[in-house]
Amino acid sequence: MTDKTDFKKTFDAYRAPRTGFRVVDVPDLRYLMLDGHGDPNTSPAFAEAVETLYPVAYTLKFASKRELGRDYVVPPLEGLWWADDPTAFTTARDKSRWDWTLMIMVPDWIDRSMVTAAVERAGARNRPARLDEVRLETLSEGRCVQTLHVGSFDDEADVLARLHHEFVPGHGLRMAGKHHEIYLSDFRKVAPGRRRTILRQPVTSAT
Structure with a gap:
């Protein structure tokens, strides 16, 4: 039996303080991605x-093990997440104006x-609606500030206002x-008040 890696426990970029903010250098990472608005x-x-x-990610996990x-x-x-006007996140919270990319590392x-191969296999039965749109892409964020939000x-x-x-x-x-x-919490299963979410913002020097 091989050891099972749990990135939530071992990957430093998945650690953030609940109170205050942490500066972290995030390495280039590859993700399964899908876009929307x-x-x-x-x-x-x-x-x-x-x-x-999720079906693609789990198919890939089983292939890795096998x-x-x-x-x-x-x-x-x-x-x-992004919008033409950043206040769509902090003050107006106008979700209809949000663009997004969902990802799994x-x-x-x-x-x-x-x-x-995993994408093809995931479509063998009960084909997911957006399977043809899944892409593998590298995300380069570098220096970031992040915090753990519970709720x-x-x-x-x-x-976010304090962060920005x-x-x-x-x-x-x-x-x-x-x-x-x-x-960090599956929002399909965890009550809103108990959800654990890392909020991250890539940054650079102001000078």
């Missing part, structure tokens, strides 16, 4: 993206051919990439 609570594309990414002898816990769902020992997604605004308007400028930084959320 609009309110995640009502957008059919959002639900279809979740329902597509073919490479390397087992792992499927990493958490993650999301990149792919371990570095898995090559592209295995991902391609409803709708309660993130105050935390206090911590980042107060430490000689400026925002340099898309808002990033890591869902």
Whole structure:
């Protein structure tokens, strides 16, 4: 029996303080990705993206264990979020204006051919709606600031406002990439008040 890697326990970039903010250097990482637009609570594309990414991710996990002898816990769902006007996240919270990319990390020992095979295998029965849109892409974020938010997604605004308007400028930084959320809790199963979400913001020096 091989050891099973759990990235939520071993990967430093999945650690964040519940109070305050942490600066972390995130390495380049590869993800299964799907894009969309609009309110995640009502957008059919959002639900279809979740329902597509997980079957591919689990098919890939089983292939890794079977073919490479390397087992792992499927990493958490993650999301990149952005809008033409950043206040759509902090003050207005107008979800209809949000763009997003949902993602699940792919371990570095898995090559592209295995991902391609997993996508094909995931469509063999009960084919997910957006399977043809799944892509493998490298995300380069580098220096980031992050914190652990416990609670409803709708309660993130105050935390993000402190991050954007206090911590980042107060430490000689400026925002340099898309808002990033890591869902340590499965929001399909965990009550809103108990959800654990890492909020991440890529940054660069302001000078």
